Amino acid sequence: MPVLIVGSIALDTVKTPVEEHADLLGGSASYSAVSASFFTDARLVGIVGDDFPSAHVDYFKSRRIDLAGLQQVAGSSFRWSGEYMTDMNTRETRSVALNVFEHFTPHLPESYRQTPYVLLANIAPSLQSHVLDQMARPRFIVADTMDLWITIAKADLLALLARVDLLILNDSEAKMLTDETNLIKAAAMIRGYGPAYVAIKKGEHGCLLFGDSTKDEFFSCPAFPLANLHDPTGAGDCFAGGLIGALARADEETVTFEALKKAVVSGSVVASYNVEAFSLERLRSLQPADIESRYAEFERISRF
Amino acid sequence: MPVLIVGSIALDTVKTPVEEHADLLGGSASYSAVSASFFTDARLVGIVGDDFPSAHVDYFKSRRIDLAGLQQVAGSSFRWSGEYMTDMNTRETRSVALNVFEHFTPHLPESYRQTPYVLLANIAPSLQSHVLDQMARPRFIVADTMDLWITIAKADLLALLARVDLLILNDSEAKMLTDETNLIKAAAMIRGYGPAYVAIKKGEHGCLLFGDSTKDEFFSCPAFPLANLHDPTGAGDCFAGGLIGALARADEETVTFEALKKAVVSGSVVASYNVEAFSLERLRSLQPADIESRYAEFERISRF
Numbered sequence: 122m123p124v125l126i127v128g129s130i131a132l133d134t135v136k137t138p139v140e141e142h143a144d145l146l147g148g149s150a151s152y153s154a155v156s157a158s159f160f161t162d163a164r165l166v167g168i169v170g171d172d173f174p175s176a177h178v179d180y181f182k183s184r185r186i187d188l189a190g191l192q193q194v195a196g197s198s199f200r201w202s203g204e205y206m207t208d209m210n211t212r213e214t215r216s217v218a219l220n221v222f223e224h225f226t227p228h229l230p231e232s233y234r235q236t237p238y239v240l241l242a243n244i245a246p247s248l249q250s251h252v253l254d255q256m257a258r259p260r261f262i263v264a265d266t267m268d269l270w271i272t273i274a275k276a277d278l279l280a281l282l283a284r285v286d287l288l289i290l291n292d293s294e295a296k297m298l299t300d301e302t303n304l305i306k307a308a309a310m311i312r313g314y315g316p317a318y319v320a321i322k323k324g325e326h327g328c329l330l331f332g333d334s335t336k337d338e339f340f341s342c343p344a345f346p347l348a349n350l351h352d353p354t355g356a357g358d359c360f361a362g363g364l365i366g367a368l369a370r371a372d373e374e375t376v377t378f379e380a381l382k383k384a385v386v387s388g389s390v391v392a393s394y395n396v397e398a399f400s401l402e403r404l405r406s407l408q409p410a411d412i413e414s415r416y417a418e419f420e421r422i423s424r425f
Numbered sequence: 426m427p428v429l430i431v432g433s434i435a436l437d438t439v440k441t442p443v444e445e446h447a448d449l450l451g452g453s454a455s456y457s458a459v460s461a462s463f464f465t466d467a468r469l470v471g472i473v474g475d476d477f478p479s480a481h482v483d484y485f486k487s488r489r490i491d492l493a494g495l496q497q498v499a500g501s502s503f504r505w506s507g508e509y510m511t512d513m514n515t516r517e518t519r520s521v522a523l524n525v526f527e528h529f530t531p532h533l534p535e536s537y538r539q540t541p542y543v544l545l546a547n548i549a550p551s552l553q554s555h556v557l558d559q560m561a562r563p564r565f566i567v568a569d570t571m572d573l574w575i576t577i578a579k580a581d582l583l584a585l586l587a588r589v590d591l592l593i594l595n596d597s598e599a600k601m602l603t604d605e606t607n608l609i610k611a612a613a614m615i616r617g618y619g620p621a622y623v624a625i626k627k628g629e630h631g632c633l634l635f636g637d638s639t640k641d642e643f644f645s646c647p648a649f650p651l652a653n654l655h656d657p658t659g660a661g662d663c664f665a666g667g668l669i670g671a672l673a674r675a676d677e678e679t680v681t682f683e684a685l686k687k688a689v690v691s692g693s694v695v696a697s698y699n700v701e702a703f704s705l706e707r708l709r710s711l712q713p714a715d716i717e718s719r720y721a722e723f724e725r726i727s728r729f
Contacts, residue, residue: 208606302512304629305652325608326630327645341631341647341726348609382729422645423727425686 127166128242134202145400149242152355153362158184160366166190170198170221189230196221229255238369246277283315291322345393352399356392364388431470432546438506449704453546456659457666462488464670470494474502474525493534500525533559542673550581587619595626649697656703660696667692
């Protein structure tokens with residue numbers, strides 16, 4: 122079944138302790154949609170300016186991503202620039218230019234409105250809600266978010282959470298959202314805000330998936346051991362895209378915790394590949410067999 | 426098969442954000458030996474003063490721990506006092522009084538010298554080496570350490586590492602020892618110092634076990650999800666004790682990576698129980714069936 126993905130589409134400048142690259146394809150929707158496209162058909166909703174390289178559009182097309190929901194308007198594309206510190210775990214945003222993104226209102230083509238699986242990738246929660254307003258009740262809705270929205274748009278975020286099935290966020294964001302330092306308690310609180318499921322990403326420490334604790338719905342997903350991280354940008358977006366893609370491919374009548382666990386691993390697999398090179402470069406050569414073999418590696422490193 | 430455990434035996438004063446308790450049974454050897462005793466017979470090597478409560482000695486005896494290597498001498502027992510901050514992940518040592526521990530030289534009774542499994546729990550690396558000097562070549566030697574020894578006795582520690590099979594340390598210590606921020610690279614460097622295996626503890630993020638990478642020997646052990654931590658003191662010691670105890674119980678001719686993975690889980694199980702109450706209180710009521718059921722939980726939360 123297809124997935125609808127809304128989020129940002131950006132031109133990124135990324136600096137790490139060893140390299141710097143400019144005008145890279147970036148943005149939460151770009152990473153998520155390409156990641157999801159390894160599992161199922163993706164429908165993209167986003168906006169770019171008239172400076173957006175046609176090569177990037179062609180890449181989306183080569184991944185069979187539906188671009189009916191991609192708006193291209195006069196002006197400059199959204200630009201983001203960030204720098205990673207020595208340990209690659211700390212990131213500083215150097216500049217953000219919203220440009221055409223500043224007045225973005227996601228508008229869903231008629232052909233998108235019945236999409237059963239939805240990923241609201243990281244953008245303002247009011248825009249995420251606006252997408253849901255235009256849809257028939259999807260089978261499963263995943264939302265990603267970030268610290269910025271918890272700080273400046275918490276009410277919007279809480280309003281959104283009442284409508285989603287799974288919230289993805291990282292450990293520091295979970296603590297920030299709940300004012301709770303224990304992640305087990307934080308996840309229980311977030312489930313109280315609406316989502317039946319919560320995935321807490323912990324970077325190099327993997328990911329925790331929480332469901333109904335009375336049914337023992339808890340899963341600890343390991344991180345793949347990587348000696349060399351080249352660019353962590355988009356890892357979370359690839360995780361979310363792979364997760365929703367794997368769920369859509371499984372396409373259960375009612376999404377089970379078992380399917381969610383497998384989807385979390387699938388998302389982790391794509392994310393682990395993505396950080397091996399800058400921007401989306403690694404995914405350009407990624408093959409389905411690569412995904413299968415690393416999925417098996419995840420099984421091997423966690424089995425005892 | 427029996428295990429020999431050498432380390433500190435202390436009277437602890439522990440303060441958490443909600444509680445404070447004084448004169449608790451503590452020390453690396455105490456925690457490790459009690460933990461190991463759930464799996465096999467433990468032989469203790471350590472020193473206490475004449476103020477050491479006989480109730481604590483009786484508790485060791487109730488766990489069938491061999492005390493032939495326990496020296497009781499005139500003077501005060503080793504005392505340690507520490508405080509945990511709000512998130513329970515940060516600890517500050519408030520005071521240390523070495524007392525009788527200052528002039529401790531571990532002396533092994535004849536009956537200990539052929540012990541096949543050895544845990545050199547956290548004490549000065551020169552003392553750990555001194556224990557090995559008195560032994561026939563054991564089948565498997567595990568050493569634990571801490572940041573203090575990396576700072577003040579790195580040469581002694583490196584000399585020890587050439588003689589041990591498995592080094593246990595936490596993530597910050599692994600980075601400190603190797604000047605390397607990536608744990609995969611740090612573990613490979615530590616293996617280069619001698620130990621065939623390295624276990625890197627990551628607190629609430631679980632533990633990584635590294636062996637021969639050309640044989641894909643890597644294991645990511647999850648942490649048990651705990652909403653309430655009452656006292657993290659001794660968690661690492663219980664982990665080490667459970668690990669060596671489980672290895673000794675399995676007693677393979679040559680210790681395999683498969684057995685080490687299971688031993689890491691067994692150690693994690695005991696550690697996860699230990700933090701549920703102050704000092705060794707939770708272990709006093711712990712039953713073998715509890716260990717089995719939580720071991721099964723570790724399987725459940727990591728299976729997909």
